[in-house]
Amino acid sequence: MSFAIETVNLTHYYSKGTVQQVAAIDNVNLQIEKGELVGIIGHTGSGKSTLISHFNGLLKPDSGKVLVDGVDIWKDKETLKQSRFKVGLCFQYPEYQLFEETVYKDIAFGPKNMKLSEAEIKERVLRAAEFTGVKAEHLNKSPFDLSGGEKRRAAIAGVMSMEPEVLIFDEPAAGLDPRGRKDLTELIKNYRKQTGSTVIVVSHSMEDIAGMADRIIVMNNASVAMQGSVDEVFSKGGELREMGLNVPEITEIFAKLRARGIDVPANVYTVEQGEKILRSLIEGRSAK
Amino acid sequence: MIRDITIGQYYPGKSVLHRLDPRMKLILTFLLIVTIFLCKSFFSLGLIALTAVIAAAISSVPAKMMLKSLKPIVIILVFTAVLNIIYTEGGTVYFEKWGIAITEKGVNTAIFTMIRIVTLVIISSLLTYTTTPTMLTDAIERVLSPLKIFKIKVHTLAMMMTLALRFIPTLIEEIDRIMNAQKARGADLESGGIIQRAKALVPIFIPLMVSSFRRAYELAFAMTCRCYTGGEGRTRMKQMKLAFRDFSALVLCLAITAGVVVLNHFFEAVI
Ligand SMILES: Nc1ncnc2c1ncn2[C@@H]1O[C@H](COP(=O)(O)OP(=O)(O)O)[C@@H](O)[C@H]1O
Ligand SMILES: [Mg+2]
Numbered sequence: 402m403s404f405a406i407e408t409v410n411l412t413h414y415y416s417k418g419t420v421q422q423v424a425a426i427d428n429v430n431l432q433i434e435k436g437e438l439v440g441i442i443g444h445t446g447s448g449k450s451t452l453i454s455h456f457n458g459l460l461k462p463d464s465g466k467v468l469v470d471g472v473d474i475w476k477d478k479e480t481l482k483q484s485r486f487k488v489g490l491c492f493q494y495p496e497y498q499l500f501e502e503t504v505y506k507d508i509a510f511g512p513k514n515m516k517l518s519e520a521e522i523k524e525r526v527l528r529a530a531e532f533t534g535v536k537a538e539h540l541n542k543s544p545f546d547l548s549g550g551e552k553r554r555a556a557i558a559g560v561m562s563m564e565p566e567v568l569i570f571d572e573p574a575a576g577l578d579p580r581g582r583k584d585l586t587e588l589i590k591n592y593r594k595q596t597g598s599t600v601i602v603v604s605h606s607m608e609d610i611a612g613m614a615d616r617i618i619v620m621n622n623a624s625v626a627m628q629g630s631v632d633e634v635f636s637k638g639g640e641l642r643e644m645g646l647n648v649p650e651i652t653e654i655f656a657k658l659r660a661r662g663i664d665v666p667a668n669v670y671t672v673e674q675g676e677k678i679l680r681s682l683i684e685g686r687s688a689k
Numbered sequence: 690m691i692r693d694i695t696i697g698q699y700y701p702g703k704s705v706l707h708r709l710d711p712r713m714k715l716i717l718t719f720l721l722i723v724t725i726f727l728c729k730s731f732f733s734l735g736l737i738a739l740t741a742v743i744a745a746a747i748s749s750v751p752a753k754m755m756l757k758s759l760k761p762i763v764i765i766l767v768f769t770a771v772l773n774i775i776y777t778e779g780g781t782v783y784f785e786k787w788g789i790a791i792t793e794k795g796v797n798t799a800i801f802t803m804i805r806i807v808t809l810v811i812i813s814s815l816l817t818y819t820t821t822p823t824m825l826t827d828a829i830e831r832v833l834s835p836l837k838i839f840k841i842k843v844h845t846l847a848m849m850m851t852l853a854l855r856f857i858p859t860l861i862e863e864i865d866r867i868m869n870a871q872k873a874r875g876a877d878l879e880s881g882g883i884i885q886r887a888k889a890l891v892p893i894f895i896p897l898m899v900s901s902f903r904r905a906y907e908l909a910f911a912m913t914c915r916c917y918t919g920g921e922g923r924t925r926m927k928q929m930k931l932a933f934r935d936f937s938a939l940v941l942c943l944a945i946t947a948g949v950v951v952l953n954h955f956f957e958a959v960i
Contacts, residue, residue, distance in 0.1 A: 454869065459869050485872065485873060485874075485875050486875055490873040492866070492870045495870065497900055498870035498874075499896065500891065500892045500895035500896050500899075510871075514875030559874060563874065
């Protein structure tokens with residue numbers, strides 16, 4: 402079986418041929434399995450956005466290949482066009498792409514471009530709206546009348562409604578409050594569970610990534626520095642810190658507890674996990 | 690990519706031209722441009738063209754960049770040259786066929802006009818190459834400040850210009866981002882007829898307008914918070930002072946203008 406997305410020696414330069422030429426991604430080889438939820442972390446400017454913009458052919462590689470479902474997306478024009486629908490890309494601050502008169506029409510923009518039937522479009526719009534929690538009474542409102550959080554949901558619905566095989570989020574929680582972040586994480590996890598599609602999430606927040614990813618890819622200075630399960634990656638706190646990253650705060654707390662001689666596991670990455678362990682620890686003590 | 694367009698083509702340097710007072714540079718550029726149009730003979734035009742070339746040489750702006758500023762006008766150059774050759778008649782006839790006559794006067798006029806346009810572009814790009822956009826608008830504000838007596842809000846106009854220049858790169862970046870976002874939703878910006886393409890711009894244009902207005906409000910708010918109340922009583926961090934070199938440059942340019950007038954008088958006029 403082929404990979405959902407595979408890159409072969411992928412390299413991209415910005416400002417090519419000028420003095421400012423920089424390799425934003427340099428010789429990246431990645432495989433993303435079907436149905437996986439992959440988190441991509443890396444410091445600002447490490448090339449995350451550049452990388453994912455190659456997955457649906459928005460950027461053309463300067464050298465190397467991008468294979469979606471085993472097919473080179475730059476093979477011909479039609480393949481490229483199809484890759485836009487196969488791989489949905491939801492940019493950072495997606496609410497700034499809203500433009501239609503009504504929320505409904507905006508969510509329908511993608512499916513319309515796919516030339517689906519009117520009935521199919523409607524079905525998809527309603528499905529995506531329900532999924533992202535866009536209220537039914539908002540569908541006929543202007544997207545510019547919604548609140549910030551509602552706009553974000555509507556914009557995400559606009560990408561989800563294309564029902565892509567691979568859905569990519571670039572910093573989906575940027576600028577949201579803690580509650581919004583949590584809701585969004587749940588939304589992405591649910592989406593994956595219900596549709597079984599491949600999901601890629603780029604994030605700054607180690608907590609968010611730890612809470613949902615099956616696998617983490619760490620970008621550093623235009624290349625892949627590390628990849629592996631949540632355990633594997635976050636057990637290398639030292640290396641991460643050298644790259645300007647960190648482990649989730651809860652993991653640090655547990656590391657400090659261990660340093661004080663309290664017997665807790667080292668592989669704790671989410672607050673929920675941590676809470677359970679601490680509670681049982683306290684109960685254990687009070688029982689004594 | 691779209692962001693490779695450069696506007697405000699300042700080339701950092703330390704040459705005399707860079708150090709001249711922007712106000713003086715603005716006035717002298719204007720004076721030299723007027724002088725170009727005073728030229729009537731090849732000798733007077735030669736003088737001003739030579740001035741432009743020497744100025745370009747001492748400006749420390751690389752020749753490659755100077756040539757780059759000439760690139761957009763190549764079509765205009767060719768076009769005017771062809772028109773001049775075909776439509777101006779007089780003097781020796783070099784060639785005559787199909788009702789087209791190429792004459793000595795035609796060729797002379799064509800060459801004359803071409804040199805004139807090239808000189809014009811060199812002189813005006815030297816101004817923008819050696820002066821930052823902010824300095825330039827600052828200079829415009831001060832040079833035009835006498836217009837205040839006609840109740841023209843010179844400061845407001847200059848501030849608008851500065852802000853517009855400042856936001857061009859930001860807007861280009863924004864367009865880039867919105868285009869990518871809509872392309873990711875399958876928007877087709879490249880194919881179709883003219884109407885279809887115009888329609889395809891709606892998803893780009895509306896978000897751009899929305900964010901521009903948002904930016905404008907935010908900026909106005911930020912400026913108000915820093916007590917901006919317009920030009921009244923505003924002082925400047927960078928004071929402009931005319932130096933000896935500014936007066937020397939003025940004298941030199943006036944001499945060139947006088948030279949052009951004199952040469953016009955002594956040599957045969959081309960146009
Ligand atoms: N459009 C562009 N033009 C020139 N350089 C760019 C552009 N976009 C990004 N870069 C540069 O490429 C590098 C990678 O950027 P990006 O992929 O946006 O990183 P990230 O998403 O990880 O923050 C950075 O050094 C950035 O400055
Ligand atoms: Mg980014």
